[in-house]
């Protein structure tokens with residue numbers, strides 16, 4: 001499925017009053033937001049397009065072909081922003097965190113419980129830890145903590161216990177093996193019973209919350225005066241981090257008192273937008 005950028009007009013609005021010279025996008029994905037930002041801001045001189053997924057960068061390269069002179073490609077985690085910038089200040093910073101439709105749809109990467117694949121879940125195929133390693137090697141307590149903290153799964157301990165029992169017989173290698181093990185202990189409701197455990201594993205494998213905290217700290221530090229930092233997040237854990245990091249930083253003026261959410265029309269067209277929340281702020285000092 002083609003990746004449709006979420007809250008696109010709202011993101012453009014965040015930057016509409018800015019004169020952007022250097023822009024950093026940490027999660028370029030398929031390049032949907034990037035294309036719209038570059039179109040709206042012909043004054044951009046340098047557009048740093050970062051993603052830790054090499055295959056996303058290949059797709060974005062085609063999309064952003066008309067701006068090839070301005071775009072610099074960075075394959076890596078956005079939390080390393082300061083290493084890429086090397087003291088250069090930025091006028092805009094944007095991240096749209098989470099999994100892209102391409103990553104979900106590429107069943108072989110193990111993000112989805114809907115296709116049978118090795119338990120991988122790495123956004124960067126060159127990074128080290130896989131979901132399979134976590135599931136087979138972490139202690140029961142650690143697994144339960146991850147499921148509870150990152151997945152907000154109420155049956156986190158039961159899920160961890162059943163995994164540890166199952167792996168004593170043989171290692172758990174695939175998405176379908178994991179869902180079959182979890183099925184008897186997790187509650188069935190409107191959403192698939194394995195949703196929260198899968199989300200928790202993905203967050204742990206990719207250190208998503210650590211990336212967000214480190215990346216935002218570096219972004220705020222690297223912003224030029226009047227620079228804008230904008231973040232789209234997809235679950236409450238991330239949104240809470242963004243909200244508090246903005247609130248606690250005296251260098252920022254918060255421009256979104258409440259997070260901006262997708263309209264009903266957008267959600268109808270693109271269900272992925274349902275949980276998206278956009279917050280942005282301006283650097284004043």
Ligand SMILES: C[S@@+](CC[C@H](N)C(=O)[O-])C[C@H]1O[C@@H](n2cnc3c(N)ncnc32)[C@H](O)[C@@H]1O
Pocket residue numbers: 003004005006026027028029030031032033034050051052053056076077078079096097098099100101123211
């Ligand atoms: C929701 S998609 C972005 C889609 C993009 N805004 C567009 O319009 O096409 C999220 C992307 O962020 C990347 N990503 C997630 N966390 C990252 C991180 N810490 N560093 C770099 N890229 C990351 C993923 O690999 C994925 O390609």
